[in-house]
Amino acid sequence: MAKAARKSGFSVKSVVIPVLGLFWLAVTTLPFIFVVMMSLKTQNETYVNPVWALPESFNLSNYIDVLKxxxxxxxxxxxxxxxxxxxxxxxxxxxxxxxxxxxxxxxxxxxxxxxxxxxxxxxxxxxxxxxxxxxxxxxxxxxxxxxxxxxxxxxxxxxxxxxxxxxxxxxxxxxxxxxxxxxxxxxxxxxxxxxxxxxxxxxxxxxxxxxxxxxxxxxxxxxxxxxxxxxxxxxxxxxxxxxxxxxxxxxxxxxxxxxxxxxxxxxxxxxxxxxxxxxxx
The missing domain is CATH 1.10.3720.10 (MetI-like)
Incomplete structure (x- = not known):
C-alpha cells in the first residue's frame, strides 16, 4: 500500500501541510475580517444584530468621521x-x-x-x-x-x-x-x-x-x-x-x-x- 501511495504521488505531508496552511490563514485573517466588518456597521447594528452578521450597507461614515x-x-x-x-x-x-x-x-x-x-x-x-x-x-x-x-x-x-x-x-x-x-x-x-x-x-x-x-x-x-x-x-x-x-x-x-x-x-x-x-x- 505504501508503494502504491508513493507511485500515485500521495503522501501524508502533501495533505497535512496544505491543511495546516489553510488553518493558519484562517487564524490570521479572520480577526482582521471581523474588524473590517464591524467598522462598516452603524452603532445601532452592533447592538441589534449578531456579532458576525454582515453589515446591512456599505457604510463608510465611521471612516469619514475618523479622517476628519x-x-x-x-x-x-x-x-x-x-x-x-x-x-x-x-x-x-x-x-x-x-x-x-x-x-x-x-x-x-x-x-x-x-x-x-x-x-x-x-x-x-x-x-x-x-x-x-x-x-x-x-x-x-x-x-x-x-x-x-x-x-x-x-x-x-x-x-x-x-x-x-x-x-x-x-x-x-x-x-x-x-x-x-x-x-x-x-x-x-x-x-x-x-x-x-x-x-x-x-x-x-x-x-x-x-x-x-x-x-x-x-x-x-x-x-x-x-x-x-x-x-x-x-x-x-x-x-x-x-x-x-x-x-x-x-x-x-x-x-x-x-x-x-x-x-x-x-x-x-x-x-x-x-x-x-x-x-x-
Whole structure:
C-alpha cells in the first residue's frame, strides 16, 4: 500500500501541510475580517444584530468621521519617525557590522558580544533614564524624541543580522578593491553595502513593522495629541468614541492598513533575507 501511495504521488505531508496552511490563514485573517466588518456597521447594528452578521450597507461614515479628526496628524508623525529611524538604523548597523565582520582590531569579539547582549536587556527598564535624558535635551513632546530610543533599541539585533551577512562576502572582492586603492570606507560603500541587500531589506522591514506598533515610548515621551504617533491613535480615539465600537474599529483598520501593505510587498524580502542568512551562516 505504501508503494502504491508513493507511485500515485500521495503522501501524508502533501495533505497535512496544505491543511495546516489553510488553518493558519484562517487564524490570521479572520480577526482582521471581523474588524473590517464591524467598522462598516452603524452603532445601532452592533447592538441589534449578531456579532458576525454582515453589515446591512456599505457604510463608510465611521471612516469619514475618523479622517476628519486628528488621525492624519498621527499618521504623519508615524511616517516621519519611522522613516528617519529606519534609515538611521540601516546605516549605523551596516557600518558597525562591517567594522565587526571585516576590520581586525583589539576587543572586536568582546564588543560584538556586548552589542548582542543588548538584545536581552528589557527595553522598558530604560524608560526613566530615557525620559530624563529627553527632558534635559529639550526634546520632550516632539516626534524627534522617539527617534533616538527607537534607533538605540533596534541596533543590537540589526547589527547581529548584518554582521553574519558581511562575514560571508568573499575576501577576494575586498582584496581586489584594496589593490585598486580603495580605503575601508569606499570598500564598504562599493562592495559590502550593495552585496548585503537582502540583509538590509530584512532589517529595514523588520524594524519598520516593530516600531510602527511601538506604544510605551511614544506614550511616555509625548503628551500633546499633535505630537503623538499612530499606535496612540487607538488609545486617544477610544476615549473620544468610548461607546462607538464601529468608529474605534475603523481607527484600528486604518492604523493596520499601512503595515499590511508594507508587509505584503516586503514579505518575500524578509523570508529571502532570513533564508540567505541562515544558509550562509
Amino acid at each position: 479628526g486628528s488621525f492624519l496628524i498621527y499618521l504623519r508623525n508615524s511616517l516621519f519617525v519611522i522613516s528617519v529611524s529606519v534609515v538611521l538604523i540601516v546605516l549605523i548597523s551596516a557600518m558597525a557590522a562591517y567594522a565587526l565582520a571585516r576590520l581586525r582590531f583589539r576587543l572586536s569579539g568582546a564588543l560584538f558580544g556586548l552589542i548582542v547582549a543588548g538584545m536581552i536587556v528589557p527595553l522598558h527598564v530604560t524608560l526613566v533614564p530615557v525620559y530624563l535624558m529627553t527632558k534635559s535635551m529639550g526634546l520632550y513632546d516632539t516626534p524627534a524624541a522617539l527617534i533616538g530610543p527607537y534607533v538605540a533599541m533596534s541596533l543590537p539585533i540589526s547589527i547581529f543580522i548584518l554582521t553574519e551577512f558581511m562575514r560571508q562576502v568573499p575576501k577576494e572582492l575586498e582584496e581586489a578593491a584594496l589593490l585598486d586603492g580603495c580605503g575601508p570606507f569606499k570598500v564598504f560603500w562599493k562592495i559590502f553595502f550593495p552585496l548585503s541587500g537582502p540583509g538590509l531589506s530584512t532589517v529595514a522591514i523588520y524594524n519598520g513593522i516593530m516600531l510602527w506598533n511601538e506604544f510605551v515610548f511614544a506614550y511616555v515621551l509625548t503628551s500633546s495629541p499633535d505630537k503623538r504617533t499612530l499606535p496612540l491613535a487607538v488609545w486617544d480615539f477610544q476615549g473620544q468614541y468610548a461607546s462607538n465600537i464601529p468608529a474605534i474599529l475603523a481607527v484600528v483598520t486604518l492604523s493596520s492598513l499601512p503595515l499590511i501593505i508594507v508587509y505584503a510587498i516586503g514579505q518575500e524580502k524578509i523570508v529571502n533575507g532570513m533564508m540567505a542568512g541562515s544558509l550562509k551562516g
